[in-house]
Amino acid sequence: MFRACLLCALLLVGLLSVGITAQPAGGPPLRLEQLEDKLYVLHGGCMCGNTLFYIADGGVVMVDTKVAGQGDAILGELRAVTDLPIVMIINTHTHFDHTGSNAEFGTIERMVAHENARASLTKTSCPAVTNCDAFKGDNAKYLPNVTFSDTRTLNVGTDRIDLHYFGPGHTDGDTWIVFPDIRVAMGGDLFGAKGVPFIDTDNGGSAIAYDDTIANAVAGLENVDTVISGHVEAYPWDDLVRYADFHARLERHVLAGLAAGKTPEQVTGEFTLPDSLTDFTFSEPFATNFVRLMYAEASAQ
Numbered sequence: 001m002f003r004a005c006l007l008c009a010l011l012l013v014g015l016l017s018v019g020i021t022a023q024p025a026g027g028p029p030l031r032l033e034q035l036e037d038k039l040y041v042l043h044g045g046c047m048c049g050n051t052l053f054y055i056a057d058g059g060v061v062m063v064d065t066k067v068a069g070q071g072d073a074i075l076g077e078l079r080a081v082t083d084l085p086i087v088m089i090i091n092t093h094t095h096f097d098h099t100g101s102n103a104e105f106g107t108i109e110r111m112v113a114h115e116n117a118r119a120s121l122t123k124t125s126c127p128a129v130t131n132c133d134a135f136k137g138d139n140a141k142y143l144p145n146v147t148f149s150d151t152r153t154l155n156v157g158t159d160r161i162d163l164h165y166f167g168p169g170h171t172d173g174d175t176w177i178v179f180p181d182i183r184v185a186m187g188g189d190l191f192g193a194k195g196v197p198f199i200d201t202d203n204g205g206s207a208i209a210y211d212d213t214i215a216n217a218v219a220g221l222e223n224v225d226t227v228i229s230g231h232v233e234a235y236p237w238d239d240l241v242r243y244a245d246f247h248a249r250l251e252r253h254v255l256a257g258l259a260a261g262k263t264p265e266q267v268t269g270e271f272t273l274p275d276s277l278t279d280f281t282f283s284e285p286f287a288t289n290f291v292r293l294m295y296a297e298a299s300a301q
């Protein structure tokens, strides 16, 4: 788990620092996990986020599409479990490792994302992590055509999918998706892994808002037993509750350090986790950056 998270981190840092647009190779092998009767999690295949297949009676709802070039591999895994057409793709957020293969499944009736994620994907220029270049020209037809701001319910046949936005964090367009009939939720990279997250400030991400946004999710999501992380495993609901505790403790620690005149490096080095959170990590390359960003945001308020 830690290694997976660290590799994601290094990849993002690499992309951001050199600004390359080439897609990464490698990553763990594809692994299809049947989480519920009608829900599959497709792990790996690249250095990229999880893809979900929700087999609704009106067709397949896919969540996130990994990096570019993964469409055939994703479709191969899907066709091993159902022949139903893909009727909806939901992107949890704008990043290249969650929207990369959107254009590789032909015309899909509904392409769904938060309105801020769609705005990111339609930028005229963007860092490679944002993936706006993939939707230029003829590929503009693969941009999200269904958006929302706070909450929205979508129906696929008799199945219901609830969408929520609880505030900025990883970006300012992170969607929470809930499948109420099976009591499962996914929040993309807002809960990407059990550790300190990357904050995409180019796309409205916020370190200082993160604890509130996770707390809002805990308060606002109802009747959920399982939360699928953006990049790692599916976890019990209580792990999201403890993730909110992780962020609340982190923010208190960082703001106390700021008030005491400590450097971000000191504050990073002094953060410790209680026994109740030993499965969470506060590690580089994101830890000190997260503290620096919270310092800057707190100082600007």
Ligand SMILES: [Zn+2]
Residues within 6 Å of the ligand: 093, 095, 170, 189
């Ligand atoms: Zn992301």
